[in-house]
Amino acid sequence: MSDTPSVLIVEDEPDLADLYAAWLEEECRVRTAYDGAEALDAIDETIDVVLLDRRMPGLSGDTVLDTMRERSLDCRVAMVTAVEPDFDIVEMGFDDYLVKPVSGDELVDVIDQLLLRSTYDDQLREFFALASKKALLDDQKTAAERQSSQEYAELEDRLAVLRVRVDDTMQELLAQDGYRQLWRDIAGESFETE
Incomplete structure (x- = not known):
């Protein structure tokens, strides 16, 4: 992901799509698609966030979303729709x-939140990969071998730095009201933030 996020707006009302694009163009690289088929042609690995209308003629947003997930595209998706959520959203990706x-402001906020979550996911993935390597070396090498290894010392340093970054990103997520409630739901009602 580059410093300037790439956002695909998928909205079948061109005036609304263009309005969203105007709101976001100063902070994002914006592409627009005015129907589901156009969206599937426009989506690729360079897109960081998709703002997806759910009810569109032709290919619905639900179908576009399913197709995107089948293609294993690594982007975040926010449904931006007039369709009130119902229980069918549970299985949607x-x-x-x-x-x-x-x-x-709501669009900018949701994009910021989704990008922060992507950063957190990437940090966690890297942290667990490094922690797994450290655990393997801890199991297979003696303390003396580990102590004399420059690579092992660098691994420990990288883990320490990454642990701080993960904690900082977690705190940033928790500072956002929606995520504070999400963490309460995940951890149970007794969860309290600092």
């Missing part, structure tokens, strides 16, 4: 859901 009408 989106990351967030906004009910129209939405403001420019």
